[in-house]
Amino acid sequence: xxxxxxxxxxxxxxxxxxxxxxxxxxxxxxxxxxxxxxxxxxxxxxxxxxxxxxxxxxxxxxxxxxxxxxxxxxxxxxxxxxxxxxxxxxxxxxxxxxxxxxxxxxxxxxxxxxxxxxxxxxxxxxxxxxxxxxxxxxxxxxxxxxxxxxxxxxxxxxxxxxxxxxxxxxxxxxxxxxxxxxxxxxxxxxxxxxxxxxxxxxxxxxxxxxxxxxxxxxxxxxxxxxxxxxxxxxxxxxxxxxxxxxxxxxxxxxxxxxxxxxxxxxxxxxxxxxxxxxxxxxxxxxxxxxxx
Amino acid sequence: xxxxxxxxxxxxxxxxxxxxxxxxxxxxxxxxxxxxxxxxxxxxxxxxxxxxxxxxxxxxxxxxxxxxxxxxxxxxxxxxxxxxxxxxxxxxxxxxxxxxxxxxxxxxxxxxxxxxxxxxxxxxxxxxxxxxxxxxxxxxxxxxxxxxxxxxxxxxxxxxxxxxxxxxxxxxxxxxxxxxxxxxxxxxxxxxxxxx
Numbered sequence: 001x002x003x004x005x006x007x008x009x010x011x012x013x014x015x016x017x018x019x020x021x022x023x024x025x026x027x028x029x030x031x032x033x034x035x036x037x038x039x040x041x042x043x044x045x046x047x048x049x050x051x052x053x054x055x056x057x058x059x060x061x062x063x064x065x066x067x068x069x070x071x072x073x074x075x076x077x078x079x080x081x082x083x084x085x086x087x088x089x090x091x092x093x094x095x096x097x098x099x100x101x102x103x104x105x106x107x108x109x110x111x112x113x114x115x116x117x118x119x120x121x122x123x124x125x126x127x128x129x130x131x132x133x134x135x136x137x138x139x140x141x142x143x144x145x146x147x148x149x150x151x152x153x154x155x156x157x158x159x160x161x162x163x164x165x166x167x168x169x170x171x172x173x174x175x176x177x178x179x180x181x182x183x184x185x186x187x188x189x190x191x192x193x194x195x196x197x198x199x200x201x202x203x204x205x206x207x208x209x210x211x212x213x214x215x216x217x218x219x220x221x222x223x224x225x226x227x228x229x230x231x232x233x234x235x236x237x238x239x240x241x242x243x244x245x246x247x248x249x250x251x252x253x254x255x256x257x258x259x260x261x262x263x264x265x266x267x268x269x270x271x272x273x274x275x276x277x278x279x280x281x282x283x284x285x286x287x288x289x290x291x292x
Numbered sequence: 293x294x295x296x297x298x299x300x301x302x303x304x305x306x307x308x309x310x311x312x313x314x315x316x317x318x319x320x321x322x323x324x325x326x327x328x329x330x331x332x333x334x335x336x337x338x339x340x341x342x343x344x345x346x347x348x349x350x351x352x353x354x355x356x357x358x359x360x361x362x363x364x365x366x367x368x369x370x371x372x373x374x375x376x377x378x379x380x381x382x383x384x385x386x387x388x389x390x391x392x393x394x395x396x397x398x399x400x401x402x403x404x405x406x407x408x409x410x411x412x413x414x415x416x417x418x419x420x421x422x423x424x425x426x427x428x429x430x431x432x433x434x435x436x437x438x439x440x441x442x443x444x445x446x447x448x449x450x451x452x453x454x455x456x457x458x459x460x461x462x463x464x465x466x467x468x469x470x471x472x473x474x475x476x477x478x479x480x481x482x483x484x485x486x487x488x
Contacts (some may be wrong), residue, residue, distance in 0.1 A: 046381055
């Protein structure tokens, strides 16, 4: 008697394991296509946010579906460059969350002062606000001359803007107030010249900075660092990609090196939670544990 | 395919005057309330919000400010953090975003409602409370579109009426209820979830 095959058991589909909608299938295929053609890897991004951004892009380029947009993007590299602006976020300020920078001054700087030379990595630097904040802070604290900064992002257009260091003058009031609240020891106006509605930051601030194209999703570690600041970047990643990024920071940081995250970001949901101590948890500053 | 309404989650949007309505609802839900509740209240971006700790003291349910990539659990109330959008991911966790403001708001009610509607589809209950702008109207319409339930605080019972009025205009099928009636609806949804 032929043996009967066991009955097929269908998976018990709960609310969060429903079969994906067509739109979500198209979204995944779109991200796959972008990766295969352009090597920008958004496949590990948190989908709720990227879906919304791509729906906006569909509207702008008059595409009814993600599949339509995919057809356009695959054949038009210039469009991909434009699309990067939709997919990567460029909302920041100088000294955003002043308490973060105050905590760096008061708690991290005393440690950094014990090093003869320092490397600082601003990961996901976007248009450079975080880099200039850090450079100004390091100058004020007397650390600039021993420090090398790496400012990395996946968006070449954002990196260009970061390198230029030019911001609309109507943002300066917020920047100035943030700087003051961060415990700034000088006047922010010492660091820029204003003309024709734009504030141009002093190029000496980036004299010790290497700007570089680097992806937390696909690239490897490039240097040993003592301080990594990566704020409001990880929130756009899903858990596995967050874990990859934190893994890079962990590998890059020297023993007892510091990691700064955004004010609502945490290591708690990554597998690296035990590899760092909460150095100043309220400020989201972590310290890599020394071995043994 | 239309079966009986099977609720899986609740989202609430509140702005000016909304805290009063919230305090007439949330503290009266039991500790074992089975549904998760995500709440956006418009608050100033530059200071730490006391809302979560305020309601934690008053509520039997667990209350916290949402953390990025936190798993969503029943019996838990999540308040959006100031200056971040709060979104629901389909794999059942919360995501934060620092994207630009929507209708001058971050957190945005529309963004929470739209992402939650996408994730929970017909299982979602959306509630718009008192407020002085139009945030939430588009999000509530999206919830209705996905087959979820739309509830709006009766404008006459709201301190600021613009937000409930805009929501009712956008969603003519939404039920207009007082805070105590909203509470009764939520309790009933919890019971039907427990008995499902």
